Amino acid sequence: MADQRADPTDELPTYARMMAAYHEAFEPELRRVVRGVPLAPGSRVVDLACGDGSYTRWLAERVGDDGEVLGVDLSAAFLHWAEAALRSASLLDRVRFVRLDVEHSPLIEGRADLVWCAQSLYSLPDPAGAVRRMAALARPGGRVVVFESDELHHVTLSWPVEIELALRAAELRAFQERSDHPARFYIARDLPRVFREAGLPGCEFRSFAFNRQAPFDRPTRRFLDEYLTDLRDRVSPFLDPARREEFAELVAPESPRRLVDDPDALVVCVDHLAVATREAG
Ligand SMILES: C[S@@+](CC[C@H](N)C(=O)[O-])C[C@H]1O[C@@H](n2cnc3c(N)ncnc32)[C@H](O)[C@@H]1O
Known part of the structure; x- marks a missing residue:
C-alpha cells in the first residue's frame, strides 16, 4: 500500500482498490x-x-x-465510501465520520476508551507523534x-525464492527512492520503539498470519491481482x-506461468x- 498523504481535493489513492x-x-x-x-459494550x-471504514464498522459491531465510534480521515473520497458502506451495514446510530487531519485535529482529549489506527502510520509524517496524539x-x-x-514482509507467495529476494531488494530501493524516511514502510517491526517514544513503553505486540491456498476464491484472486500489479509497477524500474x-x-x-492460476499456489499475509x-492519572 503506497505512501500517499490524502489529497483534500480529493481522489481515491491508487492503493484504495x-x-x-x-x-x-x-x-x-x-x-x-x-x-x-479489549473493548466492552x-x-x-x-x-x-x-479509510473505507471497514474497521470502523467492525469496531461498531463490538x-x-x-x-459510539468516530471515524476520522482527511480524504473526502474515502469518507464518502465509508459512509455508503455504513448505511448498508445499518450501524448509523452508533458511528459518525468526520473529515480531519489527525495531526491537527480538534478532537476532545481524554475521552475515548479505545483509539484505533490501522495501516496508516506509514503514511503520516511523524508516527510517534501520531501515537502520542x-x-x-x-x-x-x-x-x-x-x-x-511491514510492507517488505506483508505478502509472501509461493514463487521462486530467487524472484522473491530480487523483488524485496527492488522494493527496498523503490522505498528509498520515494522517501527520505523509507523505514516508515516497514514500521511494524518498530512499533515497540514508536510506542515508547510516544510515551507508551511496554506495548503488547502480537503478529497474525492469514493464508489462502489455491484454487483461490474470487476475493483472494482480486486482492492478488491488485497486489501484484501494484508491486510490478513499483519494483520494475529496480x-x-x-x-x-x-x-x-x-x-x-x-501467461501460462501466472501465479494465481498455479494449482499449488499459497499466499500468506x-x-x-x-x-x-x-496510564491512569
Ligand atoms: C492505507 S490507508 C488505511 C485506511 C484504513 N485505516 C484501513 O486500514 O483500511 C491510510 C489512510 O490514512 C488517511 N490519511 C493520511 N494522512 C492523513 C491525515 N493527516 N489525517 C487523516 N487521515 C489521513 C488516508 O486518507 C487513508 O484513508
Missing part, C-alpha cells in the same frame, strides 16, 4: 483481530485514518447500541491500538531485465498489532 480487496479477501481473519481487542472508540485522545486507562503491516521479464510472466493474465494502555 487493493486495500478494499484485502479487507474482503481476509474479512474473517481481520474481524477476528478486531474481536480480540458501550465503549467510545476513535478510528484514526479510517461496542453495541450504547457505544492517539494516547492524548484516550481516557486514563483507555487503550491505544495500532494494526500495521529489477534487472531478466528478473523483470520473469516477474512479468508470473503476473500477466495470459502477516499483520501486527500493538496495544498499550494510557
Whole structure:
C-alpha cells in the first residue's frame, strides 16, 4: 500500500482498490483481530485514518447500541465510501465520520476508551507523534491500538525464492527512492520503539498470519491481482531485465506461468498489532 498523504481535493489513492480487496479477501481473519481487542459494550472508540471504514464498522459491531465510534480521515473520497458502506451495514446510530487531519485535529482529549489506527502510520509524517496524539485522545486507562503491516514482509507467495529476494531488494530501493524516511514502510517491526517514544513503553505486540491456498476464491484472486500489479509497477524500474521479464510472466493474465492460476499456489499475509494502555492519572 503506497505512501500517499490524502489529497483534500480529493481522489481515491491508487492503493484504495487493493486495500478494499484485502479487507474482503481476509474479512474473517481481520474481524477476528478486531474481536480480540479489549473493548466492552458501550465503549467510545476513535478510528484514526479510517479509510473505507471497514474497521470502523467492525469496531461498531463490538461496542453495541450504547457505544459510539468516530471515524476520522482527511480524504473526502474515502469518507464518502465509508459512509455508503455504513448505511448498508445499518450501524448509523452508533458511528459518525468526520473529515480531519489527525495531526491537527480538534478532537476532545481524554475521552475515548479505545483509539484505533490501522495501516496508516506509514503514511503520516511523524508516527510517534501520531501515537502520542492517539494516547492524548484516550481516557486514563483507555487503550491505544495500532494494526500495521511491514510492507517488505506483508505478502509472501509461493514463487521462486530467487524472484522473491530480487523483488524485496527492488522494493527496498523503490522505498528509498520515494522517501527520505523509507523505514516508515516497514514500521511494524518498530512499533515497540514508536510506542515508547510516544510515551507508551511496554506495548503488547502480537503478529497474525492469514493464508489462502489455491484454487483461490474470487476475493483472494482480486486482492492478488491488485497486489501484484501494484508491486510490478513499483519494483520494475529496480529489477534487472531478466528478473523483470520473469516477474512479468508470473503476473500477466495470459501467461501460462501466472501465479494465481498455479494449482499449488499459497499466499500468506502477516499483520501486527500493538496495544498499550494510557496510564491512569
Ligand atoms: C492505507 S490507508 C488505511 C485506511 C484504513 N485505516 C484501513 O486500514 O483500511 C491510510 C489512510 O490514512 C488517511 N490519511 C493520511 N494522512 C492523513 C491525515 N493527516 N489525517 C487523516 N487521515 C489521513 C488516508 O486518507 C487513508 O484513508
